[in-house]
Amino acid sequence: MPILVQKFGGTSLSTAQAREHAIHHIQNALLQGYKLVVTVSAMGRKGDSFATDTLLDWIASNGNQLPAREKDMLLGCGEIISAATLCSLLNARSIPSVVLSGGQAGILTNDQFGNAHIISVQPDRILEFLQKDLVVIVAGFQGRTAQGDLTTLGRGGSDTTATALGAALKAEYVDIFTDVNGILTADPRIVEEAKPLFEVTYGEICNMAYHGAKVIHPRAVEIAMQAGIPIRVRSTFSDDEGTLVTSADNIKRQHPRILDKFVTGIAYVSDVSQIRLFSAAGQYDLHLKVFKAMAENQISVDFINVNPSGIVYTVFDTEAERAARILHEMGYEPEISSHCAKVSVIGGGMNGVPGIMARIVEALTEEDIPILQSADSNTTIWVLVAHHNMARAVRALHRKFQLHEEQVSQ
Numbered sequence: 001m002p003i004l005v006q007k008f009g010g011t012s013l014s015t016a017q018a019r020e021h022a023i024h025h026i027q028n029a030l031l032q033g034y035k036l037v038v039t040v041s042a043m044g045r046k047g048d049s050f051a052t053d054t055l056l057d058w059i060a061s062n063g064n065q066l067p068a069r070e071k072d073m074l075l076g077c078g079e080i081i082s083a084a085t086l087c088s089l090l091n092a093r094s095i096p097s098v099v100l101s102g103g104q105a106g107i108l109t110n111d112q113f114g115n116a117h118i119i120s121v122q123p124d125r126i127l128e129f130l131q132k133d134l135v136v137i138v139a140g141f142q143g144r145t146a147q148g149d150l151t152t153l154g155r156g157g158s159d160t161t162a163t164a165l166g167a168a169l170k171a172e173y174v175d176i177f178t179d180v181n182g183i184l185t186a187d188p189r190i191v192e193e194a195k196p197l198f199e200v201t202y203g204e205i206c207n208m209a210y211h212g213a214k215v216i217h218p219r220a221v222e223i224a225m226q227a228g229i230p231i232r233v234r235s236t237f238s239d240d241e242g243t244l245v246t247s248a249d250n251i252k253r254q255h256p257r258i259l260d261k262f263v264t265g266i267a268y269v270s271d272v273s274q275i276r277l278f279s280a281a282g283q284y285d286l287h288l289k290v291f292k293a294m295a296e297n298q299i300s301v302d303f304i305n306v307n308p309s310g311i312v313y314t315v316f317d318t319e320a321e322r323a324a325r326i327l328h329e330m331g332y333e334p335e336i337s338s339h340c341a342k343v344s345v346i347g348g349g350m351n352g353v354p355g356i357m358a359r360i361v362e363a364l365t366e367e368d369i370p371i372l373q374s375a376d377s378n379t380t381i382w383v384l385v386a387h388h389n390m391a392r393a394v395r396a397l398h399r400k401f402q403l404h405e406e407q408v409s410q
Contacts, residue, residue, distance in 0.1 A: 163221070
C-alpha cells in the first residue's frame with residue numbers, strides 16, 4: 001500500500017481557517033489512494049495557548065523548578081492537543097482517524113530529556129490502523145524511553161518525527177507543510193526577487209538549514225537522506241507541490257539537462273560576535289585551551305579559523321560577554337566585534353568550480369561591504385559581515401549569482 005506522511009507545523013494548525021487547509025490536503029491525499037500518516041506540531045507560536053514556548057513560559061512563571069523528565073511530560077501536551085483536535089475535525093467529516101502519541105507510534109528514544117535522540121521506530125501499530133483505512137495522526141516532537149517515559153526531541157522535533165516515520169514505513173514521500181510555498185533562493189523578507197526552488201539535494205537543504213534557513217530541521221533531512229525518502233516542502237495554503245528534496249542522482253535522472261547554476265541559495269545567521277586571539281611567541285596550545293574552556297562553559301563556537309598566529313571564531317551575541325569574561329580570567333586579551341552576521345552562499349554545483357569566491361568578493365566590494373572573515377567547504381562559502389551590512393550583502397550575492405532570473409533545478 002502506498003504510504004504518505006504529512007507533517008503540519010504550528011502555523012498550519014493555529015486557526016480554524018488554517019486547519020481547514022490542512023484537512024483539504026489530507027482529503028486530496030486520500031483521493032490519490034494513499035494510506036496516510038499525519039504528524040502534527042503544537043498549535044501556534046509563542047503566546048498562543050498550547051505552543052511549546054508558551055508552556056515553557058508557564059513553567060518559568062510557576063516556580064521554574066520542573067525537572068527535565070516532568071518538563072517533557074508537560075511539553076508533549078501541545079502536540080497531543082493538536083492531534084486530538086485534528087482527529088475530531090476529520091471524524092466530523094466522516095474521515096475515520098485515530099491518534100497516537102509518539103511512544104504509542106513506536107518511536108523509542110534515549111533518556112536525554114529535552115533533546116532525546118531516536119533509537120528505533122517500530123511502526124507495527126501504525127500499520128495495523130492503516131490496514132483498517134484509518135488516518136493515523138501522530139503527535140510530533142516526542143517519543144518514549146525503554147522505561148516508558150515521555151521524551152521530547154528538541155527543536156525541529158516534529159520534522160524529525162515525520163521523516164523517521166517515513167523511513168520506518170518506507171513512505172513514497174514525506175510532505176512538510178509550512179506557511180511558505182517551498183524553499184526559496186533567499187529570505188523573501190530581504191530579497192523581494194527570491195525564487196522558489198523546484199528541487200534541491202539533501203546536502204544543499206541541510207546546509208541551508210544549518211546556516212539560517214528555517215524551513216526544515218537538518219536532523220530530519222539527514223534521516224530522510226539515509227533512508228532515501230524524498231521530502232516535499234509545501235505550503236499549507238496552496239496546492240503547489242513546493243520543493244522536492246532528494247538525492248543528486250535522482251535529480252540528474254529526472255533532469256539530464258541541468259540548468260547552469262552553481263549556487264542554489266543564500267542564507268544567513270545574524271546576531272553573532274567575532275572573537276580574535278593572538279598567540280604569543282612559542283605558544284602552540286592556545287586553541288586547545290580556548291576551545292576546551294568554551295566547551296566546559298557550554299558556549300557554542302562556530303566559523304572557526306586556526307592558524308599559527310592565533311584563532312578566530314564566533315559565538316552568539318548573547319554569549320559574547322560571558323565568553324570574553326572567561327578569556328580574561330584565563331589571562332587572554334580577546335578582540336571582539338559584536339553584532340555581526342554570517343552570510344552563506346550554498347550550492348552543490350560549486351565544488352571544484354573556479355571563480356566562485358572571486359564573484360563573492362566582487363559582489364561585496366561593489367557594495368563597499370568589508371569581509372571580516374571567510375571560510376568554505378565543498379558546497380558552501382561563508383563570509384562574516386557587520387550586521388548593518390547583512391541585508392545588502394544577501395541581496396548583492398543573490399544578484400551576482402543571478403538567482404532572481406529563473407527558478408532553479410540543479
